[in-house]
Amino acid sequence: MAFPMQAGPGENGVDLPSTARMHDYWLGGSHHTEGDRAFADHLAMVGPLIPYLVRTQRALLRRIVRYLLGQGVRQFVDIGSGLPTCGQVHEVAEGSDPPARVLYVDNDPEVAADGEDLLAGNDNAAFLALDFREPDRVLSDPAATRLLDPQQPVALLALAALQMIPDSDDPAGVVAGYLRAMCPGSYLALTHSGPDPQLAYACEMFDxxxxxxxxxxxxxxxxxxxxxxxxxxxxxxxxxxxxxxHPDPERDPTLQNPGQVPVHVGVGRKPGFVD
Structure with a gap:
């Protein structure tokens, strides 16, 4: 979620715009409504950089997942994930051998309902309608215990999720809660928007x-x-x-003008040895 502009998770329902469905629209997907498209067009009018950020971030997701697969990671927890469409984690990882396992977490019930439908029949992926700020609850859910082996490395993906959490909710503590439960050799990958006059202007104009x-x-x-x-x-x-x-110029046209992207990314490994 690069630039959320809806009401709180689950408050809008299917008849009002959803951040996840607007992202699907900007990414060229088909899981959105006419209301989502209209709202997304209004938003792009005051913040033309926003659809570009969404597409840039999805291109980054593909690079991160391919990198982590290359490091031997076969388990992913994607918090604040949005809809599992348009090149989401399980789609990028489908070619891995053995198959990767993916747990998506998003507390918007409408998004979760769509996510469960989209993943129906996929034994290697699941969608949890839970608040990702509760790592113990997420990781103890039956879907998580079925998919994830705590003795094997896991990648925690927090792409634009933490920028929706105020300091009072201790976002660093949320991340640490997940990492404590993960073995050495696990990874954290996150993106986060930074102070930027264009984003501030878009917020002001939107209001x-x-x-x-x-x-x-x-x-x-x-x-x-x-x-x-x-x-x-x-x-x-x-x-x-x-x-x-880790740019890929052949696949990623967004490599041009990186200074226009007021979002930073980092990937870190939990130290220690893995048997």
Whole structure:
């Protein structure tokens, strides 16, 4: 979720715009409504950078998943995941051998209902309608215990999820709660929006034009983002703008103008040996 603009999770329902479904629209998917499209077009009018950020982040997701598969990771927990469509984790990982296992977590019940339908019949993926700020509850759910082997490395994906959590909810503590339950050799991959005049202007214009309620967005600079990786080994090149993390020029046209992307990414490994 690169730039959430709906009401709180689960408050909108299918008749009002959903962040996840608007992202599906911008990504070229088919799991959205006319209301989502209209709202997304209004949002792009005041923040033309936003659809670009969504597409840039999805291209990054593909690079991260391919990298982690190359490191031998076959288990993924994607928090604040949105809809499992348009190149989501399980789709990128389908070619792995043995098959990767993916747990999606999003507390919007409408998104979860769609997610469960989309994953029906897939024994290697599941969707949980839970608040990802409760790692113990997420990881003790039957779906999690079925899919995840705690003795094997897991990748925690938090792509644009933590920017929806205020400091008062201790986002670093949320991340640490997941990592404590994961064995050495596990990974954290996250993206986070930083202070940016274009995003601030888009928020201001959105409010002035009275399009509707929107989530608060808690912007953090790279120094603050670094704190999420306390105790982890950062994967080179460290914390960088999205297009500069392991770029693939042949597949990713968003490599151009990385300075226009006010979002940073980092991937870190939990140290220790894995048998």
């Amino acid at each position: 002035q034009m009275k399009f509707g309620p929107r989530h608060a967005l808690y912007l953090r600079d790279p120094v603050a983002v670094q704190l999420f990786f306390t105790g982890l080994e950062l994967v080179p090149p460290g914390i960088v703008p999205l297009p500069l993390w």
